[in-house]
Amino acid sequence: MDKVKQSAADAVGDIGDHASLAVGGFGLSGVPNTLIAAVLARGVRGLRVVSNNCGVDGAGLGTLLAAGRIARVTGSYIGDNKEFARQYLGGELEVELVPQGTLAERLRAGGCGIPAFFTPAGVGTQVADGGLPLRYAAAGADAGAGTVAVPSPAKEVRVFDGQEHVLEYGITTDFALVRAAKGDRYGNLVFNKAARNFNPLAAMAGRVTVAEVEELVEPGDLDPDAVHLPGVFVQRVVVLDAEQAADKQIEKRTVRT
Template identity: 65%
Template sequence: MDKVVTSPAAAVAEISDGSSLAVGGFGLCGVPMELIEAVRESGRTDLRVVSNNCGVDDWGLGVLLAEGRITRMTSSYVGENKEFARQYLAGELEVELVPQGTLAERLRAGGCGIPAFYTPAGVGTQIADGGLPWRYGPDGSVEVASPPGEVREFGGREYVLAEAITTDFALVHAARGDRHGNLVFHSSARNFNPLAAMAGRITIAQVEEVTELSPDEIQLPGIFVDRIVPVGRPAKRIEKATTRPRPTGTSTGGSDGSDAFDAFDASGASVREVH
C-alpha cells in the first residue's frame, strides 16, 4: 500500500473546524512544521490540540495559537510561549496541564486500545483532587476546573486513574519513512512523535526522505501511519543558543559523532550548532 501524498496541503485537507490533533515534538525538536503551516493556510479553527507544549510565539504550534485557531490545549508545559501563557491566564484558551510522563502514557494507551491506567503521578495534588484551573474567566476566576480523579490503593500505595487519549488526527515529523508508512526518527526528535502517531485515528507524517527501510531499523510500524509527505530537510530552529568563548576559527565535531561548527561574533563568543 502506497501511502505517499504529494503535498502537506493535500495531506491535511480532511482536517475540519473543531478537529482534535495530536502533534509530535518537544520544544522545537521534531516539530512537523510543514504540516502545521498547511493547517494554518487551510483556515481551520476551533482546534483541540494535544502536544507536550505549544511551540514558541512565532514557530511550531505557536503560529496557530497566535491566530486564535486553537481553543483547547492538553500539554505538560507552557514553556517559552508567552502568548500561550497570556491566552490561558486571560481566559481565551482552555488548558489541561498533565504530568509529562502521564501525557506520554495516555497517548500510548490510546494507540494500544487501553482505555485508562493507574499512576502515582499527581496523587495528593489537584491532578487527583480536582480543581486544577482549565479555563479562567475574564476577572481571573476559575470558570472550568478539572474534576477529581478516581484514586485506588495498590500494594499500600495510592494511584490515580488517567484516561487514554485518542484524537481525530495526528501530525508528526520523522527523518525517514517508506511508502508503507514505516518511520525512523533522528535522535531526540523521536520524543513525542511515535506516541502522537499512535493516538491519531488518521496519522499524517512529514518525512525528510522517502526510502526503503529494513525491518530492523523501523521505529514506528506503518500500521499507525495513514499518510506520508516528503518535505526534504526543513529549517530547524534552535530554541536557546548556548555560547562560550572559543578561539576564532575553531571547528570541532560533536562528541556523538555528529557534525558541529561554531559561529563567532566580534567578541569571540561562539554559538555551537550540531546537526
C-alpha cells in the same frame, strides 16, 4: 499501500473545524512545521490540540495559537510561549496540564486500545484532587477576570500494594501530525535522536496520522530492526523538500565563552 501524498495541503485537506490533533515534538525538536503550516493555511478553527507543549511564539503550534485557531490544549507545560500564557490567563483558551510521563502514557494507551490506567503520578496534588484551572474567567466576566472559571475535576484514586494511584484515561484524536527523519511509502518511520520524543506516541493516538519525512526511501530499504514506528500507525506521508527538511530552529542557543 503507497501512502505518499502530493503535498502537505492535500494530506491535511480533511481536517475541519473543532478537530482534535495529536502533534509530535518537544520544544522545537521534531516538530511537524510543514503540516502545521498547511493546517494554518486551511483556516480551520476551534482545534483541540494534544502536544507536550504548544510551540513557541511564531513557530510550530505557536502560529496556530497566534491566529486564534486553537480552543483547547492538553499538554505538559507552557514554557516561554508568551502568547500561550496570555490566552490561557486571559480566559481565551482551555488548558489541561498533565504530568509529562502521564501524557506520554495516555497517548500510548490510546494508541494501543487501552481505555484507562492507574498511575501514582499526581497523587496528593490537584492533578488527582481537582482544582487545576482548565479555564480562567475572561475580562468582563461576572466572577472577575483572572478567577478560575472551569476547574479540573477530581479523579478516582485506588490503592494497589499499599500505594495510592490515580485513574487516567487514554487519549485518541481525530488526526495526528508527526515528523520523521526517514520514511518509506508504506509509512514505516525512523526518527533522529531527540526528535523521536513524542512523535511515535502522537502517531499511535491519531485515527488518521500524517507524517512529514525528511527523506523518502523505497519499501525494503529500511532495516526492520531500525523502524521506530511501523506503518500500521501511519495513513499519509508527505515528503519535505530540501528547504523544509533543513528548517530546524534552535530554541536557546548556547555557545562557549
